[in-house]
Amino acid sequence: MKAANAFVARFHRHHKPVQGHRFSLAITMDGQVVGVAIVGRPVSRGCDAATSVEVTRLCTNGAKNACSFLYAAAARAARALGYRLIQTYILDSESGISLRAAGWSRVGAVRGRQWEHSTERQLHLDGHTRRTDQPTEAKQRWEKSL
Numbered sequence: 001m002k003a004a005n006a007f008v009a010r011f012h013r014h015h016k017p018v019q020g021h022r023f024s025l026a027i028t029m030d031g032q033v034v035g036v037a038i039v040g041r042p043v044s045r046g047c048d049a050a051t052s053v054e055v056t057r058l059c060t061n062g063a064k065n066a067c068s069f070l071y072a073a074a075a076r077a078a079r080a081l082g083y084r085l086i087q088t089y090i091l092d093s094e095s096g097i098s099l100r101a102a103g104w105s106r107v108g109a110v111r112g113r114q115w116e117h118s119t120e121r122q123l124h125l126d127g128h129t130r131r132t133d134q135p136t137e138a139k140q141r142w143e144k145s146l
Contacts, residue, residue, distance in 0.1 A: 018040060022039050023039050038055070039074050058088070072103065074086060102144075
């Protein structure tokens, strides 16, 4: 995860590194890492974390077909680990072509917002403020049954 997060910190257009993961993958070309996928527990409280995983970060340096390769590899790895569903969210402004190429399906839309909830205001239960540097535009939800 440390190496994958370092790649995300260097190349991701709109997200920072993650806090945790179930597993991470990398794709290399000519001995150089050209992309990473970080797969963790589903962020949404409504998803079953025992049977589902979520690609929480997917990042490449622009290498051709690296995104679709990583999405497909993440699904194969999740299946091998016994998960039944893999999902991810992308910005509404993104095409999803790599997900489609990897056999995923768009299953819905999610309105954009900050993580802050009215019951929490600006504070977590432990007194820490939530991050507010995430994109707030609408998102597309994609998934693949395993």
